[in-house]
Amino acid sequence: AQSVAQPEDQVNVAEGNPLTVKCTYSVSGNPYLFWYVQYPNRGLQFLLKYITGDNLVKGSYGFEAEFNKSQTSFHLKKPSALVSDSALYFCAVRDMDTGRRALTFGSGTRLQVQP
């Protein structure tokens, strides 16, 4: 079965510093990978997705993600963190194995940006 793992429950970073939120994946075919952000008591907002051929993906709010096939990783990055980036971040993979095509999510990483 396809899956994603987010090894860090929480990431702390100072405002203005670069940030990385880690995600590794396990798929049997081509991966369809996504990052979402969630603010308290709100739904998930799409940030970016992996499209075959572009290892560096640019998304919303200055976020980008680096796809690494050999390390099966899809880490979320931002060159300079803002306090307003503090939120819960989810990595997801589209389930192609079973045909249901739903997104399977990691457990989430809470990003805390300190002023």
Next chain:
Amino acid sequence: DGGITQSPKYLFRKEGQNVTLSCEQNLNHDAMYWYRQDPGQGLRLIYYSQIVNDFQKGDIAEGYSVSREKKESFPLTVTSAQKNPTAFYLCASSNLAAMNTEAFFGQGTRLTVV
């Protein structure tokens, strides 16, 4: 404007009571999904539907039921058989025509057992 609307935002259920969560989309998406979110566990798939009048169980369907009578609507009923229903419920939809298309989410319904 286009999107997914979930209602109500907050819902309280008494023991032994069935409650229904509403999800409506005007994005003309074929697929709709229900997820449950618990702290520290990410999102887990309850039910999904890829076409009108058809739906399939996800990973944690026990104690839940759904219907898909219209393309725009995918209501979720939390039955009395669901022993631990307190959670944040999220509805999503997506266009199945392209596999790299993202899913769009509603704002969620927080269900609490009282």
